Amino acid sequence: GRQGDLSGRRVIVTAGGTQEPIDPVRYVGNRSSGKMGYNLATEARDRGAHVILVSGPVALPTPYGVELHQVETAMQMRDAVYNLITDADVLIMSAAVADFRPAHAATQKIKKTGNEVTGQHGKGEFSVHLVPNPDILAELAASLDGGDHAREPHNGIPVPQLKRRLIRVGFAAETEHLIEHARAKLQKKQLDMLVANDVSRSDSGFGTETNKVLIFHANGAMEDLPVMPKTGVAAAIWDRVVPLLG
Numbered sequence: 001g002r003q004g005d006l007s008g009r010r011v012i013v014t015a016g017g018t019q020e021p022i023d024p025v026r027y028v029g030n031r032s033s034g035k036m037g038y039n040l041a042t043e044a045r046d047r048g049a050h051v052i053l054v055s056g057p058v059a060l061p062t063p064y065g066v067e068l069h070q071v072e073t074a075m076q077m078r079d080a081v082y083n084l085i086t087d088a089d090v091l092i093m094s095a096a097v098a099d100f101r102p103a104h105a106a107t108q109k110i111k112k113t114g115n116e117v118t119g120q121h122g123k124g125e126f127s128v129h130l131v132p133n134p135d136i137l138a139e140l141a142a143s144l145d146g147g148d149h150a151r152e153p154h155n156g157i158p159v160p161q162l163k164r165r166l167i168r169v170g171f172a173a174e175t176e177h178l179i180e181h182a183r184a185k186l187q188k189k190q191l192d193m194l195v196a197n198d199v200s201r202s203d204s205g206f207g208t209e210t211n212k213v214l215i216f217h218a219n220g221a222m223e224d225l226p227v228m229p230k231t232g233v234a235a236a237i238w239d240r241v242v243p244l245l246g
């Protein structure tokens with residue numbers, strides 16, 4: 001059975017969406033609820049793993065017996081993952097990491113009128129300049145590949161040297177061309193598995209209790225899973241990770 005099949009394993013699950021500050025009260029965010037990641041964390045705990053959950057802000061209770069690291073931004077999530085990853089067996093990135101962040105977060109609340117940022121395009125208008133966030137999984141792939149650029153310390157934290165083979169699983173939320181985009185991501189991020197969900201379906205994706213996923217494997221195989229509760233999807237994912245562990 002599945003009972004204890006992750007015992008002695010150290011797994012890192014990222015969950016939720018990141019929030020990228022515009023000013024002290026506003027942020028750029030996304031619709032991720034964190035449910036998929038929290039289900040992955042509790043399922044791994046039940047199978048005996050030491051679970052490290054790196055979570056963006058979510059409205060979910062902290063799972064019992066899980067090591068929770070709360071972060072807000074993509075940069076904080078990156079730093080947390082890199083600090084925790086050295087002796088991990090599995091990294092599942094189910095978090096919806098923001099691709100962009102505001103170039104500068106204002107230190108004071110931006111007012112409707114009367115500060116330097118208003119009126120740059122017209123009276124009362126305001127725009128936010130976004131810069132790209134690092135792609136945690138892609139950077140990790142480049143670093144494990146031996147790419148020199150990836151070893152550059154970033155934000156004071158160098159890309160980690162891993163003590164053992166790390167199974168890496170990514171997620172993809174797509175609204176179109178799901179299969180092509182998923183295969184491209186699996187390749188680019190050099191993942192062992194990529195779980196893709198069609199977020200344009202009402203029974204799948206952000207905020208839902210159920211998910212309809214396709215699982216892409218490094219060997220090119222693809223599995224089309226039926227609509228299931230997120231607890232069932234979590235179990236199906238761990239069922240496929242366990243055989244990959246040495």
Ligand code: C5P
Pocket residue numbers: 074093094095096097098099133134135136137138169170171172173185
């Ligand atoms: O490229 P895309 O953002 O669609 O890829 C999604 C996958 O990559 C997820 O597993 C997500 O957690 C991860 N990701 C990441 N760093 C980012 C953006 C996404 O690791 N900056």
